Every structure is written in C-alpha cells, then in structure tokens.
Amino acid sequence: MESIENRLGLVSFTVDSEPHIRPKEEKCDSCNLKVCLYVCPAKLYRLEEGKIYFNHEGCLECGTCRVACPEDLEWEYPKGGFGVHYQFG
Amino acid sequence: MERFDAVVIGGGAAGLGSAYRMAENGMNVLLIERGENVGEKSVYGGRIYSWVFEKYVKGFQDAPVERWVKKERLTFLDERESVSIEYSSDETCSFVAILTKFNRWLAEKVEDAGGLVVSGIKVEDVRLNPLRVVADGEEIGCDAVVIAEGVNPMLAMKLGIRSDWKPEEVAVGVKEVFKLSESEVNSRFDVESDEGVANLFVGYPVFTHGGGFIYTNRDTISVGMVVRVDSAMKNKIEVYDLAEKFRAHRDVAGFLKGGSMIEYSAHLVPEAGIKGVPDALHKDNVMIVGDTAGFVLNRGFTIRGVDFAFYSGVLAADSIKEAMDGGDAGLAGQIYERKVRDSAIIGELEKFRKALDVLENTRFFNDYTRMMVEIMRGIFDVKEESNRLYDVVMEKSRGRKIRMALDFLSAFRGL
Amino acid sequence: MKIAVCVKEVYNLEQVKIIKETREPILDVPKKLDDLSRNALEEAIKIREKLGGEVVAISAGSPDLKKTIKEALAMGADRAVIVTDCSNSTPESTALILSKILEKDSYDLIIMGDASSDDYSGQMASRIAEILGLPQITFVSEIKEVSEEKITCVRDMDDYLEVVEADLPCVLSVTNEINEPRIPALKDILKASKKPVETLSANDLGVEIPQPYEIIENLAPEIDRRQEVIEGDAGDVARKLAEIIRREA
Incomplete structure (x- = not known):
C-alpha cells in the first residue's frame, strides 16, 4: 500500500503561507466525534495529545471536512493561483 | 470599471x-x-456523455477524447471474489477523458x-x-x-x-491515475486503441453508499472510490486509504500491475x-x-x-x-x-427521484452484493457433487425472500 | 526609449511529473513565461516608467505562445511579436529568428534573461548581439544608470562585481538578482487582452530550422527519495533522527 504521504508527493501544489482552512480550536477540543481525522482524503488532520492539528499544505480542496465537520470550521478556497494543480483530474 | x-x-x-x-x-x-x-x-x-458536446460544440471531433466507451462493466465485489456483468457494443454514447x-x-x-x-x-x-x-x-x-x-x-x-x-447529500471521491502503455491498456481490457471501458464496482471495501470505478484512458488508467460523506462518518471509513484498499482487491489489482501511479486526487460529488x-x-x-x-x-x-x-x-x-x-x-x-x-436536466433528475430511495438502501451495497457472489460460487463450485441453481438461491435467500422481492421491485422501478 | 524584451515560454517545471519506474517526464503540462524572462520584462518596464517609450515582447516557440505571451502583456509589455512554429528550434535558429524581428524596428535596448530554466544554454544574448553587431552586457544584476544614449550596469561575476558602460543600442542579459518581477492584477490581465500581438512564422522571416542534433533520451536523474515518519516523544524522535543521520551519512 502506498502511504498517503507518498501519494501527496505525486501532486503539484503552490502553498500559500496563510491557511485557507481554519478549524476552531476551542470547538475541536470539545468535539468528541473528530470525523476530520478519517474523512479527509489527504489525512491533514492529526490528533496529538487530545488536540487537533491541521496542515493546509497538501489540501486537495475537496470540501469534505467542511461538509462533515459537526462544529462548522472556517473553509475557503485558496487564493487565486494557489493550492493544488491537478493534471489528471 | x-x-x-x-x-x-x-x-x-x-x-x-x-x-x-x-x-x-x-x-x-x-x-x-x-x-x-x-x-x-x-x-x-x-466518463462524459457526448450528446451535449456533439450538439453545441463546433469542432468537437478534435476534442481530447481518451477512448470511446465500448464496454460497460458492473462488478459486485466481496472481499475475495467478484461477479461482473458486461455490456459490449460498437455503438457508444460516452467517452473517457x-x-x-x-x-x-x-x-x-x-x-x-x-x-x-x-x-x-x-x-x-x-x-x-x-x-x-x-x-x-x-x-x-x-x-x-x-x-x-x-x-x-x-x-x-x-x-x-x-x-x-449535508453529509448525506454528497459523496467524497478519491482517484489514482496509473501510467501504463497504450498497448498494455488495450490488451488488459481487451479493446482496440480508440475503445475504452467504464467499470463500476459495488461492495468491497465500503459495503455501503458508494462504490469503485475504473476508466481506461489512452495510456493511463483512472481508478478510485466514491463514498457518501455521512456513511464515511458513521462507519469511520479512512477515506485517505480508500483507493488503496480498493485497488488491492485481486480483481482490481490485475488491471494495474506494473503501472506507475502518477496522480492522486479527491473531490466531492453531489449525490x-x-x-x-x-x-x-x-x-x-x-x-x-x-x-x-x-x-x-x-x-x-x-x-x-x-x-x-x-x-x-x-x-x-x-x-x-x-x-x-x-x-x-x-x-x-x-x-x-x-x-x-x-429541460432534460430537471426532467431526468425528476424521472429518477425514486432512484434516490433505492440507492439509500444499504442492502444493495452489502447483503445483495455478497449474495450475488455467493450464488455464483454455489453454482460454479463443482467437485464430486455440484449444486442446483434453485437450491443455491433458496439457501442464500432464506428468511429474506419478501424483503428481497420488495427491494428488487423498487430497484426495477427506480433505476 | 524603445525596448525589446526577448522572452521564452517553458514547461511549468514544478508540475512536470516523473514516472518513478522509468524516470520519464510527463510533459503534458501547461507552459508559462520563464522566470528570467520576467526579470528582463520587469527591468524594461521600470525603464519605460522612468524614460517613457515602448516595451515590445518578442518570442519564438510553439503555438502555445499565443497564450503564454499574454503573461508578458499583462506584466506591462505594450505589444508582442511572436513566432509560433519553432518549438523544435535550436539556439542558433532561434537567435536568427529573433534577430530578424529585432532588425525590423530600431530598438534602443534589447533585454533578455541570462538563460532559460529549461535548456539553460545561455546563448541568446551573445548570438543576437553578434548577428546585429551590437555591444552586449551579460550577467547584469543591476542597472545603475540609463539615458537615451548610454547605459551603466553591474555585472555579477560570482567572485566580484564589474561596472560596465555601453552606448545604446545595446543587448543586455539579466540575472534573477536584478529585481522582483511584478505579479499582474486582474485589471492588467484584462488590459492585456486588448494589446496587439503580431504572429509570424519562421517561414515569413525566411529562416529555415535545421535539426543538427536529435534528443535520444530525456530522463530524470536517479534520486533515491525515501520518507520515514519518526514517531514518539521529542526525545525519542531526536534520538532516532540522529541515528538515521549517522547511518546515512
């Protein structure tokens, strides 16, 4: 099985220094479903010592986390020209 | 301004x-x-249905079509086996791109x-x-x-x-693209160079709302999975490894053998x-x-x-x-x-309103998929003795015949 | 001041995928204006902003140029002349083609990038200066002074800097240290769509493109890239990392 890290390595990105998705920390702390941990197809949400960490680098811009998140995270598309550049979409 | x-x-x-x-x-x-x-x-x-481009786009014959779909295949997968139905024709109404x-x-x-x-x-x-x-x-x-x-x-x-x-209204799709050669694609799918295959899969690995797909491009293959977001949430499906699990199945892996993965992508689909x-x-x-x-x-x-x-x-x-x-x-x-x-857009969506109820029914993705495989196993398993189709079907459907009859009737009407 | 900027379209190299097993590149990616071409354009636009005049973007390449040249126009070139039937051109033929275009007008300055990020042959400025019989200043990292008659530039010679003066007209090739190219805004892009683009063929210019060499193989270098995720607390991670570095060194 190819790891998600290796698979994301096949995708071309222009990463913005500003994240376009922001989970609301205080809400994540009290969220007991934490569906973001498994529904994100890029596995960008990680749980460390009970806290959710999100890394926008590698975001495939699908929108699944926004739709799935019971706590309503802040979600925007990256700025124009930034983000993922698919070639075989 | x-x-x-x-x-x-x-x-x-x-x-x-x-x-x-x-x-x-x-x-x-x-x-x-x-x-x-x-x-x-x-x-x-x-896959794209071509009618609208043929109707409205001048010079559509120069479009970057990978292959015209000449084979439609629907495959029911359990963990280790599969049953496929294939429709093959010289006529086509869609292309892979x-x-x-x-x-x-x-x-x-x-x-x-x-x-x-x-x-x-x-x-x-x-x-x-x-x-x-x-x-x-x-x-x-x-x-x-x-x-x-x-x-x-x-x-x-x-x-x-x-x-x-809402999570139950969209599915998340993940896709991997594998590089092969044009001749390898032709021989693995038994098609000519301009002919393609659209293969949809039901069952493994999610056994719920969603399924897998394979589309033949000219010299690459697109393979992936779609799962409804609410089902992924409820069943704690690790979406990031979904395509990998799917393509590990013996009846998927064979098509990709020796191919080199060149892209991974994800997208939402209105469902x-x-x-x-x-x-x-x-x-x-x-x-x-x-x-x-x-x-x-x-x-x-x-x-x-x-x-x-x-x-x-x-x-x-x-x-x-x-x-x-x-x-x-x-x-x-x-x-x-x-x-x-x-227009036909709302006309078609209305026409298939009942399909939504059918596809809501997880028995199609799980029980009946498994049953289909089991029935096939039952009739093709020939040792010293073999089984009558009737006996196999009766055994596999024991205790759920009425449920099944109603479900299949709804599918027949809805889809 | 009439300034010509020779620009080049290149594959967007950041998007080129390499097939792991065979090391072949997949070149089916969008093209863009080369980075050093942007530096050259930026410098030309700055001079125009100071002295007035016209900036003309000139390029030879594939039919995709019709699209890529818009980036030059959006950055601020006033018009463009492109030759779209020489994707397989050699530096020699490209220099001939560009010179033919440059000869048609009397330019005070001809600016270009030092080399392009794809082939990196770095021959264009010298070849064009030679063909047109003009003075040339290469490796320009700063323009100190420019007037209608003269230009003074700093040449970056790696170990030392050289200050050079030349009479105009003159050919310059610039390094990426010379400036930070501007990123066009929507209004610039919209404006660019109305600017004139003259499209020519090598044939129109009377240049034949010979094929003195052929590319036998084009493979990515072998790189052994691995990824290891180290888990544990900070102390563990540091220890394991040190171990790996020691082992791999």
Whole structure:
C-alpha cells in the first residue's frame, strides 16, 4: 500500500503561507466525534495529545471536512493561483 | 470599471459551456478561473456523455477524447471474489477523458470564439444593485453573472441562493491515475486503441453508499472510490486509504500491475439528485449552474454530471441572450429558471427521484452484493457433487425472500 | 526609449511529473513565461516608467505562445511579436529568428534573461548581439544608470562585481538578482487582452530550422527519495533522527 504521504508527493501544489482552512480550536477540543481525522482524503488532520492539528499544505480542496465537520470550521478556497494543480483530474 | 455583458465564475465544464455559448453568440463575456491554469481544479471519475458536446460544440471531433466507451462493466465485489456483468457494443454514447485536458481544450474554444478567459484569479464576491463581481480588489460590472464555482458553493451560499450540502447529500471521491502503455491498456481490457471501458464496482471495501470505478484512458488508467460523506462518518471509513484498499482487491489489482501511479486526487460529488437542487436557481441576474446547482444524476450504474454541467451553462447563456435581445437584460435569471425546469436536466433528475430511495438502501451495497457472489460460487463450485441453481438461491435467500422481492421491485422501478 | 524584451515560454517545471519506474517526464503540462524572462520584462518596464517609450515582447516557440505571451502583456509589455512554429528550434535558429524581428524596428535596448530554466544554454544574448553587431552586457544584476544614449550596469561575476558602460543600442542579459518581477492584477490581465500581438512564422522571416542534433533520451536523474515518519516523544524522535543521520551519512 502506498502511504498517503507518498501519494501527496505525486501532486503539484503552490502553498500559500496563510491557511485557507481554519478549524476552531476551542470547538475541536470539545468535539468528541473528530470525523476530520478519517474523512479527509489527504489525512491533514492529526490528533496529538487530545488536540487537533491541521496542515493546509497538501489540501486537495475537496470540501469534505467542511461538509462533515459537526462544529462548522472556517473553509475557503485558496487564493487565486494557489493550492493544488491537478493534471489528471 | 470594466464592463462585460456577463461574467462567468469558474472554468469547469459548466462555466466553460456558458462562456462558450455566449462567445459564440457574439456576447462580450469574461470567465474567471481561480486555478493558475484552467482545468487544474477539476476532478471527476472519468466518463462524459457526448450528446451535449456533439450538439453545441463546433469542432468537437478534435476534442481530447481518451477512448470511446465500448464496454460497460458492473462488478459486485466481496472481499475475495467478484461477479461482473458486461455490456459490449460498437455503438457508444460516452467517452473517457481527462477532465483537466478536456476543460483546457474547451477554454481554447471559448477564446477562439472571442470570449475572454482569465485564470489564477479568485472571485471574492458578487454584489447586487448594480450587479458586479469583485476580484483582486477590482469591481467588474455586468448584466448577468453565472456562478459555476463547482460543488463547494461558497459564493452561492454567500448570496443565499443555496445552502451548504449535508453529509448525506454528497459523496467524497478519491482517484489514482496509473501510467501504463497504450498497448498494455488495450490488451488488459481487451479493446482496440480508440475503445475504452467504464467499470463500476459495488461492495468491497465500503459495503455501503458508494462504490469503485475504473476508466481506461489512452495510456493511463483512472481508478478510485466514491463514498457518501455521512456513511464515511458513521462507519469511520479512512477515506485517505480508500483507493488503496480498493485497488488491492485481486480483481482490481490485475488491471494495474506494473503501472506507475502518477496522480492522486479527491473531490466531492453531489449525490442528492433532484433533492439537492435548490428551490430557486437564481437571485436577480445571478444564476447557478453545474455542480453548484446540484445537477448530477446517479443511477448506480451510470453517473451523469459533466454533460448536465455544460448544458446548464448553455441554458444560462441562452437565457442571458434572450433577455438582452428582448430589451430587458434583468429578466435573464427568471428565463434561466424556466429553461432549466423545462429541460432534460430537471426532467431526468425528476424521472429518477425514486432512484434516490433505492440507492439509500444499504442492502444493495452489502447483503445483495455478497449474495450475488455467493450464488455464483454455489453454482460454479463443482467437485464430486455440484449444486442446483434453485437450491443455491433458496439457501442464500432464506428468511429474506419478501424483503428481497420488495427491494428488487423498487430497484426495477427506480433505476 | 524603445525596448525589446526577448522572452521564452517553458514547461511549468514544478508540475512536470516523473514516472518513478522509468524516470520519464510527463510533459503534458501547461507552459508559462520563464522566470528570467520576467526579470528582463520587469527591468524594461521600470525603464519605460522612468524614460517613457515602448516595451515590445518578442518570442519564438510553439503555438502555445499565443497564450503564454499574454503573461508578458499583462506584466506591462505594450505589444508582442511572436513566432509560433519553432518549438523544435535550436539556439542558433532561434537567435536568427529573433534577430530578424529585432532588425525590423530600431530598438534602443534589447533585454533578455541570462538563460532559460529549461535548456539553460545561455546563448541568446551573445548570438543576437553578434548577428546585429551590437555591444552586449551579460550577467547584469543591476542597472545603475540609463539615458537615451548610454547605459551603466553591474555585472555579477560570482567572485566580484564589474561596472560596465555601453552606448545604446545595446543587448543586455539579466540575472534573477536584478529585481522582483511584478505579479499582474486582474485589471492588467484584462488590459492585456486588448494589446496587439503580431504572429509570424519562421517561414515569413525566411529562416529555415535545421535539426543538427536529435534528443535520444530525456530522463530524470536517479534520486533515491525515501520518507520515514519518526514517531514518539521529542526525545525519542531526536534520538532516532540522529541515528538515521549517522547511518546515512
């Protein structure tokens, strides 16, 4: 099985220094479903010592986390020209 | 302030369809795409129904078609086995394409027709009274706006045209593309160079709402999985490894052997059919088209999205033209609303309203898929003794015959 | 001041995928204006902003140039002349083609990038200066002074800097240290769509493109890239990392 890290390595990105998705920390702390941990197809949400960490680098811009998140995270598309550049979409 | 007859937001199939039609009609149209290049944000499974392009696009024969679909295959998978039904024909109504390349080609058609396509710019806002589009700190005036921003309806929500998707209304799709040679694709799928295969899969590994797919490109293969977001949440499905699990199945892996993975992608798909279409498709002269409007039809064995997207774009373009020609450009939104409701898009979505109930029924994705495999195993398992079909079916359906009969009747009627 | 900027379209190299097993590149990616071409354009636009005049973008390449040249116009070139039938051209033929275009007008300055990020042959400025019989200043990292008659530039010679003066007309090739190219805004892109682009063929210019060499193989270098995720607390991670570095060194 190819790891998600290796698979994301096949995708071309222009990463913005500003994240376009922001989970609301205080809400994540009290969220007991934490569906973001498994529904994100890029596995960008990680749980460390009970806290959710999100890394926008590698975001495939699908929108699944926004739709799935019971706590309503802040979600925007990256700025124009930034983000993922698919070639075989 | 720059002014256009119309501004189209988004360079996917819907936006390009709209811009192309307007440019062809001699209108002054601007399309704004947020990707650095058109096509780089578009993702789908792999197949396009050709009727709408044959009808509306001049020079469609030069489109970057990978292969024309000559074989349709539906496969039921359990953990280790599979049952396939294949329909093979010389006639075809659909083709496999890389959407990135296809959309890039459409963008060229738009420009050749005199439309202006700008990429790498994200539209921040659409403002009403007077109508204008805000991007890059600039305001652009226009008579009509077509929102073709895709499945994530950020602008449409802001304007109150539609609400966000609920988890049960969309599916997340993941796709991997494998490089092979053209001749390898031909021999593995038993097709000629211009012929392709569309193979949909039910069952393993999710056994719930969703399924797998394989599409043959010219010298690559697209393989992936789609799962409804609510099911992924409920069953704690690790979506990031879904495509990997699927392609590890012996009846999928064989097609990919020796291939080199060259891309991984993900996208949302509207799955709510007619129920995902908002009550109003416009606000003033701002119209929503394509995925933003929810124009995707899933019948289980066929999924239509790109053709409806393009077509809805065309209808928006025609509505704007009709309104302008009639002397009151402000009527475009209302005309669009009527045109779409009268069109095959809503017609088809309505026709298959009951398919939604069928596809809601997880027994099709789990129990009946497994049963299908077990029945086949039962009749093909020949040792010293073998089984009668009747006995196998009776055994496998024990205690659920009435349930099954009702389910199959609903499927027969709905799909 | 009439300034010509020779620009080049290149594959967007960041997007080129390499097939792991065979090391072959997949070149089906969008093209863009080369980075050093942007530096050259930026410098030309700055001079125009100071002294007035015209900036003309000139390029020879594939039919895709019709699209890529818009980036030059959006950045601020006033018009463009492109030759779209020489994707397989050699530096020699390209220099001939560009010179033929440059000869048609009387330019005070001809600016270009030092080399392009794809082939990196770095021959264009010298070849064009030679063909046109003009003075040339290469490796320009700063323009100190420019007037209608003269230009003073700093040449970056790696180990030292050289200040050079030349009479105009003159050919310059610039390094990426010379400036930070501007990123066009929407209004610039919209304006660019109305600027004139003259499209020519090598044939129109009377240049034949010979093929003195052929590319036999085009493979990515072998790179052994691995990824290891180290887990544990900070102390563990540091220990394991040190171990790996020691082992791999």
